Amino acid sequence: MKDTTEVNWYAYLIRNKNNALYCGVTNDVKRRFRVHQEGKGAKALKGKGPLTLEWSCAFGSKSIAMKVECFIKKLSKQKKEQLVCAEAIIHIDDNGRVTYSNLYPSNLKMLDSER
16 A cells, blocks of 8 residues: 655755855755765765755645756845745746745835835
């Protein structure tokens, strides 16, 4: 009998000691982060600790999580930082297309800072 338990897949961002953000995909964020901390994960993070898990988001399938990962890797550092600070969100439409939305347009940020 097949196990019908749903498994979420996650896209995540990890910050290294150089303030760079690494994006990956997993079905167990805690386990994967621990593997990265032990230096057994991605080459891009080896020897660059301490590491901090900055952001993760669950998706319904590995395929969608991987599309999101690919999309995030193409974003500018500024847009990745906006995801981390919850100033932006990722959307997936019914066709599986991934888009990015800034929750606070730059002109609103300026107005807030002028107060």
